[in-house]
Amino acid sequence: MSKVEELARLKQEMEEDTSLPLRTNETRLVFGEGNPDAELYFIGEGPGFNENLQGRPFVGQAGKLLNRTLETIGLKREDVYISNVVRFRPPGNRDPEPHEIAAFQPYVDREIEIINPPVIVTLGRFSMGKFLPGERISQIHGKPYELKWNGKDVTIVPMYHPAAALRAGAVMQQFVEDFKKLPQILEKIKEKNQPKPEQMGLV
Numbered sequence: 001m002s003k004v005e006e007l008a009r010l011k012q013e014m015e016e017d018t019s020l021p022l023r024t025n026e027t028r029l030v031f032g033e034g035n036p037d038a039e040l041y042f043i044g045e046g047p048g049f050n051e052n053l054q055g056r057p058f059v060g061q062a063g064k065l066l067n068r069t070l071e072t073i074g075l076k077r078e079d080v081y082i083s084n085v086v087r088f089r090p091p092g093n094r095d096p097e098p099h100e101i102a103a104f105q106p107y108v109d110r111e112i113e114i115i116n117p118p119v120i121v122t123l124g125r126f127s128m129g130k131f132l133p134g135e136r137i138s139q140i141h142g143k144p145y146e147l148k149w150n151g152k153d154v155t156i157v158p159m160y161h162p163a164a165a166l167r168a169g170a171v172m173q174q175f176v177e178d179f180k181k182l183p184q185i186l187e188k189i190k191e192k193n194q195p196k197p198e199q200m201g202l203v
Contacts, residue, residue, distance in 0.1 A: 003036035006114045014087060014107050021100045022046075022088035028055050032083030032111055039186055040075075041117035042066070043108070043127040044161060046086040046096050057082050062162040066123075069162070069179045081115050083108070085127050096126055105130075113150065118189050120154055121182070124161030131156045142178030144185045155189060157182065 001009075011031045014020065023029075030047040033056060042058075050060035058066050067077050086096040086104050108130075112120070122128040125137050132145060137158055145156045157178070165175035 003114055007032075007036060007111065010107060010110055010114070017107075019103070020088065021103050022086060022090055022096075024088075027052055027088040030055055030057050030084065030087050030089070032081060033057060034077065034081035035079055036081065036115055038079065038081040038115060038117055040080040040119050040121060040182065041112060041115055042080060042082045042121045042123055043130075044082075044084045044123040045126045046084050047089040048093050048163075049089070052089040057084055058162075061166055065162040065166060065175075069176060072176070073179055073183055081117065083111060085130060101126065101130075109150065116152070118155060118193075119144075119182070119186060120156050122156060122158045124164065128156075128158040132158060141174060142181055144181075155185060157185060 011029070014031065015029055027047075030051050044058065044062075047057065048060050048062070050063075051057055057063070066082070070077060070080065085101050085108060087107070090096055090100070120131065122131060128135065128137055128140075131147065131149065132140065135158070137160060140158050141160055142157065145158075147154060147156060149156075159178045160171050160175050162175065165172040
């Protein structure tokens with residue numbers, strides 16, 4: 001089964017799972033979208049008003065900022081994969097609660113396993129807490145962290161949520177600067193994973 005087929009099946013399972021929290025007549029499932037072979041997997045918090053309306057992640061003002069910032073490092077939205085820790089809009093755009101994040105976690109984990117990205121960029125503290133619990137985003141943003149996740153090596157790069165960048169000029173500056181580090185982080189991972197040339201024995 002291809003990655004596209006696996007993701008479609010996962011989405012259908014989520015559509016049919018009536019136990020998931022935040023599901024109401026006014027909310028619609030906002031599944032992840034993008035390149036299933038992406039090297040960069042972005043994960044935010046949850047859908048807002050525009051996302052719920054369109055059924056797509058990051059399509060409001062925060063999404064437009066994300067798209068523009070991707071372009072500054074030579075990438076389009078279609079090159080990466082974009083998702084959230086919860087997939088239905090919390091009422092009034094409130095923060096997702098721990099039990100809500102936990103309910104969606106098995107689906108989020110399976111999505112990450114399907115895409116198998118070398119780099120996961122967490123946008124905001126809720127997605128950062130999934131991989132780096134107990135850390136403060138103000139202290140670790142923009143720094144790559146190599147860790148084992150579900151038995152695989154992955155690099156986590158915590159960043160501010162683009163919505164936070166829109167609210168504060170200082171955060172915006174850090175958000176843009178952190179993005180500029182991504183190509184170099186990817187390059188280092190590729191170099192590290194390249195097979196070492198065999199040493200030629202002395203004749």
